[in-house]
Amino acid sequence: MSTTAELLKGAAELFPGEVVTSAHVRHFDLPLGAGRFALITLDNGHDHTKPTTLGPQSLANIDAALDQVDKEAAAGDIVGVGVTGKPFIFAVGADLKGVELLKRHEDALAIGKGGHDVLKRLANLAVPSFAYYNGAAMGGGVEIGLHCTYRTVSAALPAFSLPEVFLGLVPGWGGCTLLPNLIGADKAVSVIIENSLNQNKQLKGKQVFELGIADAIFEGADFLEQSLLWTASVLKGEITVERPLIDRGEAWDQAVAKGRFIADGKVHGAAPAAYRALDIIATAKNGDLQQGYDAEDQALADLIMGGELRSGIYAFNLVQKRAKRPAGAPDKSLARPVTKVGVVGAGLMASQLALLFLRRLEVPVVLTDIDQERVDRGVGYVHAEIDKLLGKGRINQDKANRLKALVTGVLDKAEGFADADFVIEAVFEEMSVKQKVFAEVEAVAPAHAILATNTSSLSVSEMASKLKHPERVVGFHFFNPVAILPLLEIVRGEQTDEASLATAFGVAKKLKKTAVLVKDAPAFVVNRILTRFMGEIQNVIDEGTPVPVAEKAVEPLGLPMSPLVLLELVGPAIGLHVSETLNRAFPERFTVSPNLKAVVEAGKRGFYVYDSGKPELDPEVAALLKQGDTVLTEDQVRDRVLDAVAQEIGLMLDEGVVAEAQDIDLCLITGAGWPFHLGGITPYLDREGVSERVNGERFLEAGVASVPA
DSSP states (O other), X not given: OOOHHHHHHHXXXXXXXXXXXXXXXXXXXXXXXXXXXXXXXXXXXXXXXXXXXXXXXXXXXXXXXXXXXXXXXXXTSOSEEEEEESTTEEEOOBOHHHHHHOOSHHHHHHHHHHHHHHHHHHHSSSSOEEEEEOSEEETHHHHHXXXXXXXXXXXXXXXXXXXXXXXXXXXXXXXXXXXXXXXXXXHHHXXXXXXXXXXXXXXXHHHHHHTTSSSEEEOSTTHHHHHHHHHHHHHTTSSOOOOOOOOOSHHXXXXXXXXXXXXXXXXXXXXXXXXXXXXXXXXXXXXXXXXXXXXXXXXXXXXXXXXHHHHXXXXXXXXXXXXXXXXXXXXXXXXXXXXXXXXXXXXXXHHHHHXXXXXXXXXXXXXXXXXXXXXXXXXXXXXXHHHHHHHTTSSOHHHHHHHHHHEXXXXXXXXXXXXXXXXXXXXXXXXXXXXXXXXXXXXXXXXXXXXXXXXXXXXXXXXXXXXXXXGGEXXXXXXXXXXXXXXXXXXXXXXXXXXXXXXXXXXXXXXXXXXXXXXXXXXXXXXXXXXXXXXXXXXXXHHTOOHHHHHHHTGGGOOSSOHHHHHHHHOHHHHHHHHHHHHHHOTTXXXXXXXXXXXXXXXXXXXXXXXXXXXXXXXXXXXXXXXXXXXXXHHHHHHHHHHHHHHHHHHHHXXXXXXXHHXXXXXXXXXXXXXXXXXXXXXXXXXXXHHHHHHSSOSSOTTSSSOOO
């Protein structure tokens, strides 16, 4: 059997680039005469912008610190041991860069075992151990505290989570075993499964305390001081920590069943991590910790060697890193300042855009429309949303007053836009309408003003073609709902100059959006792929495959919603419009479904009714459908849909619509909610062999979003 030190030494050799966390031990006397105390501080030597992570050498450093305090505890030199982090950060878990490098199951197993062997020591000291969650704590950071006897949390703590399932892992250093044994299976399932699959939802300090994960909560200003005072009272017996009795009966089984229901709803059995985590939680019911740890080791190693985790890490890196440095963006020094924004239109989309620019830029925003009633409605919408933020305590009264004063509405574009630096239109999706609007804006806006269009599928170059200065027109395509979906497709027209493009990227950054540079090609990225995807589903329905079979065929992708529910969200009329645009551009690949046309002409909002709470085919829609007699199986439908998507992405990359396949994935994750465990779409197409079947090669090199060869 290898010792922990040997395991960690071997792992450290595989990961030479680790940002190493040290574990400093200092000693002092506790208040109230409670005795000598050892405090371990986790610190990687960088400020809070580079959070503390736990790679193999970092674990070895914690192990060495525990060697020291273990001896002191056994000798009676100390009365307790505490663990805390550097300012603003406790620790944010295992270092994923190291996980990406692992190629063998036994190396992956060593990471799990090594982590357990080190952290278990906190529970086995001869004196009580205390975790002081002073700042952000995630994954392995949270698990350090779970192994301690007691925990305190800062009220100022901004983010606390076990995000592993979100990435395609399980909390594998004690999380799946210890958390349900501490707070009960139901709450543990919420933290490990539900929050993770809910876009990696974070807990704040107060919630950590209310869930019973922490035994005490203190204000951020003097958090450590108060925690040490509390520690002294606990050690002197003046404070007794009461914890609720855990229900190990039917409630535990119900919690696991609830977790399976949540996982089915989110990933439809398509990604294994949530189910592996639930199996371990089910095992933990008997309170046998070692059995749970062994199951965690096995699950961790299996998942590390699986494609979903590699896709999850790839997706995480896209969103965290590539999104911050958009491929092809011009030098940011070319960007011009934006001190006033104009919005043409005052409908729902335009009003959402006005609110976003107002909140993020905090500059005057002026809306225009064709009549006063619409203008008033648009400004009224923005005011009502500001009131909601005030009501939720997200902004104070002073800020609410200031924001309301910055938004205005006028009928006269000359009055509204004469001093605007950035004007965006969100009017009807019709080329002649958009060209007319831009001609009117160009006549009154300053010469330097950017003219941006929120078009979802029309040519930006054609829109700018009749202007005196087409170089300042740029596509600025948001996704609905604007406040939630991060993607912003920035479209470069044929004449768009570098300064206009740089300004657009600068504004996108201030709006906190994920900007991707896109060539001016029909429907850009997301709508082109989704339309091809949806078009193939429509085709098989039109040819004769029953609607439920066509819908169920793509469930293994684990998409956030089924194709026809998505169509309902987008609106069948918009779906039809985009398919007609693409059919004109690429008639050999994009069809216009006669059945979809019939649904739109009948004024239906979608294919389904929800009388029973579940989606059921609307009888009126069923009566409209004219189908052929070719009935495909789910597997045949899925192959056809995936082949079509792989072909389309291959063509888009050949056309240079985006720089690389990575940008396609970034767009689908941030603009269409495609799952992290797929890595967007291209890793999945590579893993399933679709890319090579259709295009003769993979989209990504082996080892990118997959286990290295």
